[in-house]
Amino acid sequence: MRISTLNIFNTATNQLGTLQSNIARTQMQLATERRILTPADDPVASARALEVSQAQEMNTQFATNRTNARSTLSHVESTLQDTGDLLQDIQQLAVNAGNGTMVLKDREALATELEGRLDDLLGVANTTDGAGGYLFSGYMANTQPFNRTPGGAQYQGDQGQRQLQVAASRKVPLSASGSAVFEAIPTGNGTFQTQAASANTGAAIISSGSVSDRTALTGHDYALSFTVTGTPAVTTYTVNDNTTVPPTAVLSNQPYEAGKTISFDGLSFDIKGAPANGDTFTVQPSEKQSVFTTVTDLIAALRSPAEGSSGKAALTNQLNTAMDNLKSAHDNVLTVQASVGAHLKELDYLDSAGDDLNIHYASTLSDLQDLDVVKAISDFQQQQTTLQAAQMSFKTMSGLSLFNYL
The missing domain is CATH 1.20.1330.10 (f41 fragment of flagellin, N-terminal domain)
Structure with a gap:
């Protein structure tokens, strides 16, 4: 079949353009050390690399x-x-x-x-x-x-x-x-708090107490009151549960002994000193109190007069409360x-x-994107040789003409 000169030139030009495009792409890969230059080079790897890059940035x-x-x-x-x-x-x-x-x-x-x-x-x-x-x-x-x-x-x-x-x-x-x-600071010992009434006139001091049986705790409010009668004086105390209506007696007319443990409903504490007739103490569930309130109350306690045994006992009770808090x-x-x-x-x-x-992401991105430099150099040299051969053959072929023999 006969091939026209125009067809020969067009075909050769297209082939040279393709070879030049391939060698240019390989050169760009070597310059960037990236195998994927555009998503079209490897759509799956490009999508995966984008996901990994976003995870790495996060x-x-x-x-x-x-x-x-x-x-x-x-x-x-x-x-x-x-x-x-x-x-x-x-x-x-x-x-x-x-x-x-x-x-x-x-x-x-x-x-x-x-x-x-x-x-x-x-x-x-x-x-x-x-x-x-x-x-x-x-x-x-x-x-x-x-x-x-x-x-x-x-x-x-x-x-x-x-x-x-x-x-x-x-x-x-x-x-x-x-x-x-x-x-949110729990008062007392964290479970309950003991306090002396401000109107007490005796010299009794109550301890912070502790929990003796947690399963028996009721969370109720109790009031302990003293009675001093007779000559010589006999001191007894009664504990009432003020949460119930009407209040019920938990302990009645118990003989008082200074320092002896008082226990009821899972609670234990002791009272030392000499209480006066009518002195009362309360035992209530712990509450939440500001540390600023605790320090302010302590300052007020220090500035209050503490005269006589009753005044000193009141100060001691207030100091003990402040120390607990x-x-x-x-x-x-x-x-x-x-x-x-x-x-x-x-x-x-x-x-x-x-x-x-970060190490894992970097390794994954390297597997997806990085170029095999040795292979790319080999491909570049092969493409360069192929392009040079194509250019020389095209030059030789384009010089052939019947007019050279006329």
């Missing part, structure tokens, strides 16, 4: 979030440590106030020092996060959590707990609400601090897992 963002979370939690931990130190100082002052040789002037000096500690404690509770927000205000980061009041301090925040996503399926709380740290407050702060420490430790584990994921 993992990088989680690493940034963990860095931010670690910074905030470290600040919270430092603040809680300061809170614990302040509470220890306040407890030490309360212990010093129990010195029987102190007079009103000495206790006034302690009360003044406690006022300074209370201001310091309020300042710590209102600590900011360095970005204009408050650590312990819950979701209301721009609201100062505590305002000073005559009875202690009032919480202005909410019960929320800000969290940050630090892994694909894990969020870490950045702080605790001020209510949980400074207000301060211990609970310190324990609560330590619990929150331990939780923060656990979250910091968890971030370390998540960092390690995130580093392993």
Whole structure:
């Protein structure tokens, strides 16, 4: 068959264009060290590489979030440590106030020092996060959590707990609400609280008590009243359950012996000293009380006159109540601090897992996208040789013409 000169030129040109395109593509692969230059090169691998790249970017963002979370939690931990130190100082002052040789002037000096500690404690509770927000205000980061009041301090925040996503399926709380740290403090021994009536005229001192049988607890309010009759004086006591209507007697006309354990309904405590006729003590379930209220009450107790045996007993009872509440407050702060420490430790584990994921993602992307350089160089040399041969053959063929022989 006869082939026209135009057809020969068109076919050769197309072939040279294809060869040049192939060698240009190989050169681009060598320059970028990527096997896939466009999704059309390998649609399946391109889609998979896009998924892996997105997962890798998310993992990088989680690493940034963990860095931010670690910074905030470290600040919270430092603040809680300061809170614990302040509470220890306040407890030490309360212990010093129990010195029987102190007079009103000495206790006034302690009360003044406690006022300074209370201001310091309020300042710590209102600590900011360095970005204009408050650590312990819950979701209301721009609201100062505590305002000073005559009875202690009032919480202005909410019960929320800000969290940050630090892994694909894990969020870490950045702080605790001020209510949980400074207000939700159980009074007494954590189960029940014992208190002396303010109108008592005797010299009896009640202990904090303990739980002797948890299964027998009722959670009721009890009142213990003393009766002193006869000559010589005989002291007895009666315990009434005031939760029932009408109140019912749990113990009636029991002989009083100083320091002897009094037990009923799973509760145990003792009373020391000499109660007066009509003196009463209450035993009630523990409640939640602000640490600021505890310190304010302690200051008021130190400034009250403690004259005579009854006044000293009243002061001792108030100091014992304050000590119990301060211990609970310190324990609560330590619990929150331990939780923060656990979250910091968890971030370390998540960092390690995130580093392993980055290695895995990088390996997967390398398998999907990276170029076999040795093979690509070999292909490039072969394509270069083929192109040069095609160009030389086309030059030779294009020079053939019948006019050369006429």
